[in-house]
Amino acid sequence: MDKELLIPTSFADDRVDGVDKVTGKATYAAEHQLANMVYAVFVCSTIAKGSIKNMILADAKRAAGVLDIIYYANCPAVPGYNPYAKDPNKKGYEWRGLKVFNDNKVYSNGQPIAMVIADTMERAVHAASLVKAEYVKEESDTDFENAKADEKKLKKPGEYKRGDTDAYKKGEVSLEEEYTIPSETHNPMELHATIAAWDGDDKLTVYDKSQGPKGTQRELAQCFGLDEKNVRVVVEYVGGAFGSGLRSWPHVPAAVIAAKKVKRPVKLIVTREQMFTTVGYRPHAWQKIGISAGKDGKLTGITHHAVSITSRYEDFGEGIVNVSQFLYDCPNVNTSYRLLPLDVNTPTWMRGPGPATGCFALESALDELSYKLNIDPIELRVINHAVLHPISKLPWSTKFLKECYVLGKEKIGWQNRPTVPGSVTEDGMLVGYGMAGGVFGAGRGQASAKGILKADGTLTLQSAVSDMGPGTSTAMVTMGAQFMELPANKISFELGDTDLPNGPTQGGSGTTSAIGTAINVVCTALKQTLKEMAIANVPAFANLKPEALKYEQGIISVTDNVSINISYTDILKAANKPEIEVVKDSGRATAEAQKYAMNSFSVHFVKLHVHPVTGVIKLKQIVSAADAGKIISENTARSQMVGGAVGGIGMALTEEVNIDNRYGRYTNANFGDYHVPVNADAPPMDVVFVNKADIIISPTGAKGIGEIALVGVAPAIANAVYNATGKRIRNLPITPDKLI
Numbered sequence: 001m002d003k004e005l006l007i008p009t010s011f012a013d014d015r016v017d018g019v020d021k022v023t024g025k026a027t028y029a030a031e032h033q034l035a036n037m038v039y040a041v042f043v044c045s046t047i048a049k050g051s052i053k054n055m056i057l058a059d060a061k062r063a064a065g066v067l068d069i070i071y072y073a074n075c076p077a078v079p080g081y082n083p084y085a086k087d088p089n090k091k092g093y094e095w096r097g098l099k100v101f102n103d104n105k106v107y108s109n110g111q112p113i114a115m116v117i118a119d120t121m122e123r124a125v126h127a128a129s130l131v132k133a134e135y136v137k138e139e140s141d142t143d144f145e146n147a148k149a150d151e152k153k154l155k156k157p158g159e160y161k162r163g164d165t166d167a168y169k170k171g172e173v174s175l176e177e178e179y180t181i182p183s184e185t186h187n188p189m190e191l192h193a194t195i196a197a198w199d200g201d202d203k204l205t206v207y208d209k210s211q212g213p214k215g216t217q218r219e220l221a222q223c224f225g226l227d228e229k230n231v232r233v234v235v236e237y238v239g240g241a242f243g244s245g246l247r248s249w250p251h252v253p254a255a256v257i258a259a260k261k262v263k264r265p266v267k268l269i270v271t272r273e274q275m276f277t278t279v280g281y282r283p284h285a286w287q288k289i290g291i292s293a294g295k296d297g298k299l300t301g302i303t304h305h306a307v308s309i310t311s312r313y314e315d316f317g318e319g320i321v322n323v324s325q326f327l328y329d330c331p332n333v334n335t336s337y338r339l340l341p342l343d344v345n346t347p348t349w350m351r352g353p354g355p356a357t358g359c360f361a362l363e364s365a366l367d368e369l370s371y372k373l374n375i376d377p378i379e380l381r382v383i384n385h386a387v388l389h390p391i392s393k394l395p396w397s398t399k400f401l402k403e404c405y406v407l408g409k410e411k412i413g414w415q416n417r418p419t420v421p422g423s424v425t426e427d428g429m430l431v432g433y434g435m436a437g438g439v440f441g442a443g444r445g446q447a448s449a450k451g452i453l454k455a456d457g458t459l460t461l462q463s464a465v466s467d468m469g470p471g472t473s474t475a476m477v478t479m480g481a482q483f484m485e486l487p488a489n490k491i492s493f494e495l496g497d498t499d500l501p502n503g504p505t506q507g508g509s510g511t512t513s514a515i516g517t518a519i520n521v522v523c524t525a526l527k528q529t530l531k532e533m534a535i536a537n538v539p540a541f542a543n544l545k546p547e548a549l550k551y552e553q554g555i556i557s558v559t560d561n562v563s564i565n566i567s568y569t570d571i572l573k574a575a576n577k578p579e580i581e582v583v584k585d586s587g588r589a590t591a592e593a594q595k596y597a598m599n600s601f602s603v604h605f606v607k608l609h610v611h612p613v614t615g616v617i618k619l620k621q622i623v624s625a626a627d628a629g630k631i632i633s634e635n636t637a638r639s640q641m642v643g644g645a646v647g648g649i650g651m652a653l654t655e656e657v658n659i660d661n662r663y664g665r666y667t668n669a670n671f672g673d674y675h676v677p678v679n680a681d682a683p684p685m686d687v688v689f690v691n692k693a694d695i696i697i698s699p700t701g702a703k704g705i706g707e708i709a710l711v712g713v714a715p716a717i718a719n720a721v722y723n724a725t726g727k728r729i730r731n732l733p734i735t736p737d738k739l740i
Helices: 018-023 058-062 121-130 213-223 251-262 272-278 322-326 355-373 377-383 401-412 472-484 511-537 568-574 591-595 634-654 713-725
Strands: 038-044 050-056 066-071 112-118 132-137 155-162 173-181 193-199 203-208 231-234 266-269 285-293 299-311 333-342 429-441 448-454 459-462 491-494 549-552 555-558 561-567 579-585 599-610 617-627 685-689
Touching: 038 121, 038 251, 038 272, 050 112, 058 066, 058 121, 066 121, 066 251, 112 121, 112 251, 173 355, 193 251, 203 213, 203 251, 213 231, 213 251, 251 266, 285 355, 299 355, 322 333, 322 355, 355 377, 355 429, 355 713, 377 401, 377 429, 401 429, 401 599, 401 617, 401 685, 429 713, 448 511, 448 568, 459 472, 459 511, 472 491, 472 511, 472 634, 511 549, 511 555, 511 568, 511 579, 555 568, 561 568, 599 713, 617 634, 617 713, 634 685, 634 713
Parallel strands: 038 266, 203 231, 299 333, 459 491, 617 685
Antiparallel strands: 038 112, 050 132, 066 112, 155 333, 173 285, 193 203, 193 266, 285 299, 429 599, 448 459, 448 579, 549 555, 555 561, 599 617
């Protein structure tokens, strides 16, 4: 495991789950059908703050098919809602976030306050529309822009300092600007859904949309006071999540509560409107950056302050300012980050959490500084390239950021970029070029996997991870084929079930390196087992030691006499075994790995047109260059980069949650008014990979790719808009009205 494990391109990397997905064979959480199943529908609050005085349920109870209506007054006790309440000397697990139906308090508009259970989905929806609530309203505050400067409302200060504070104020060339992004909502095609079924009082099966089956299993076991082994979570397919599936939201325990109360399996599907108010979002954030450099372009100071929104009942923060601490070499850096609790639902991680927001400000500010210095934006970044991690002073395990600049610069035609903003037109449209960098952590977590090698020549690999779309199954089959030196069509990967070996939560760009390492260990163990079986069961190998044998292309042979050989299938037949199986753990990162900083890097380049009168922006080309280690599957890796770029287009140009602060209510909680990018918004895209292995992180050579696909896209677009128009937009999204 001290050298790169090369994965040959001869293995086809078509998506192994592609046919099932396009033909409808794939089964998503809400599509499972259980005997005797009933349906639950949320009723949500219409105020942003206060309490429920009375629930008016008579009409709903009389509606056809209604089995029960659960709310705070009749909700069964949930152990995790009030752990060890009678014994203050003990401390138990407490459910994280909103404890649905636990009391009559209202923390945000759209909060689930009741749940109707009926024998059909249609009847449940109808009955839910009949439920009314009387409230004791309190004055709510959801206005981020007005509240963000009020120090009395801010909490959890986090500060960092290196060198002098606010050194940028003394710099030869400096600027100080503010940047804002609105809340952006998770809107995957698949709605969140949970099906819960009890077997007696102590066994629970849940079908869920989750990025971490094992995490969901643990959360539910602790919440309902069960042994983990008695909770099974099934996540066969996930139709996009982007971070919304990294934790369990109120609908998950609600379905479990309902199933326990009515003693039947219960399906609960979150509506599109409820996706805006119950499963998190990228938090509204304000940032202020002061930055300076000498006339030679060398940075002398960076000050980065940020405030982001959170709920009253739960703190959510992310490393927005962290990128300014280490992405570039600068002797004087100080940052601060604070949270602003308001009467809204809790935000959460969204693709590229922290750096996606932080890089919008940092990479925009660097672009602005480049014009003041009259230095090319790429050259400015090269001048300030950090060879060592500026905080830890450790070398990077690998860092090919400069190579990304070169690859992307050539692909986009950077030599055609106007040096004077607004000075070049094509077909009557202003032309602009922009670029920005991206970064994300690239460590390796722990994972387990099972390998089942059968006498029919097939290998089944298993791990309890889910696949929200990046192509995990395809990558694992590709790596299994390489490690066992077998055709990819002989290998399958089973996932999405907590009965399988422990798999990581799919988030933070670490799935491939973690499970890939476990599969490598499994395949190594299978080869060793085959050698031992050959010695024990095949006369030609009797009395030999395993180290005297070698494994190649599914054949065990004597190292000194390869004419003495046997296939792995014949070994199993000789031993009279239909199959052999091995379960192995990846183990944690080695002590050697602690000597390095670990990150993935990207650079995004954009060419666009802007109509000089209407301000309409037309993207013409995006080039994304990535330093993501060894690329395991070219097709799925490219798809991840393209998908991330589309998300960045939404961040830059279209996505914004609007809230009516009089009522604390979202006014565009639908696909008609919340504009996600569509095919027409996506230009031709080129993806280029450095494709150099990082064997310090993982023997697979892979680094994370999912987050760097998006981080940096929004500022690249914003920088291109400035290059085209001479107008700097620091408040996303960039819409025509802001340009005219």
